[in-house]
Amino acid sequence: MKTHRMGAVAIFVAALAVLTGCTNPVTNSEPTVTVTDAWVRAVPDLAEGDMTGVFMTIANSGTEDVYVTGGTDTTGLTETPLEAHEVVADASGEMVMQLAEGGILVPAGGSVQLMPGGFHIMYWNLTKPIAVGDTITLTLNLSDGTTIDVNAIAMTLDGGTEKYVPANGGMEH
Ligand SMILES: [Cu+2]
Known part of the structure; x- marks a missing residue:
């Protein structure tokens, strides 16, 4: 009786292994989230409290939506965590930037553009200047627990004006 039951368990475990083997997606080493055309607004003459924004195109070839929830500077430019920001109209119609609640959506099978006057990665409290070039x-x-390394080239705002829509003059990035 005992051996019989153990046999049944073994068969069950084997069946489970086959089942999970069938339902698990093939592990894909290709990253599904990719960043292109990353740039940062240069701050060549640093003043107290200066900040800047990083802009890029983020594409998601996966089947699940992903959110950019923030980041970390790895250049030694700030001690402050990087924030995922959006620009919205406040109650008085003025364009203001704020934390993108839940992060910046990178839709499954789509992409999002971070640009001046819109979504950006926020650098607060710069401790070093950023020269053009x-x-x-x-x-x-990312909201799925992964991270993505980005290299961004420093440009003046004029270098990336194609899609820049001035937001009430006050926006510096
Ligand atoms: Cu911002």
Whole structure:
């Protein structure tokens, strides 16, 4: 009787292994979230409290939506965690930036553009200037628990004006 039951358990375990083997997606080493055309607004003459924004295109070839929830500077430009920001109209119609609640959506099978006047990765409290042409590095945190390393080249705002819509004059990035 005892051996019989053990046999049944063995068969069950084997069946489970086959089942999970069938239902598990094939492990894909290709990253599904990719960043292109990353740049940062240069701050060549650093003043107290200066900040900047990082812009890029983020694409998601996966089947699940992903959110960029923030990041970490890996260049030594700030001690402050990087924030995922959006620009919205406040109650009086003024364009203001704020934390993107839940992060910046990178839709499954789609992409999102971070640009001046819109979504951006926020650098607060710069401790070093960023010269035009410098490359900075940062790591973005994604809602699926993964991270993505980004190299961004420093440009003036004029260098990336194609899609820039001035937001009430006050926006510096
Ligand atoms: Cu911001």
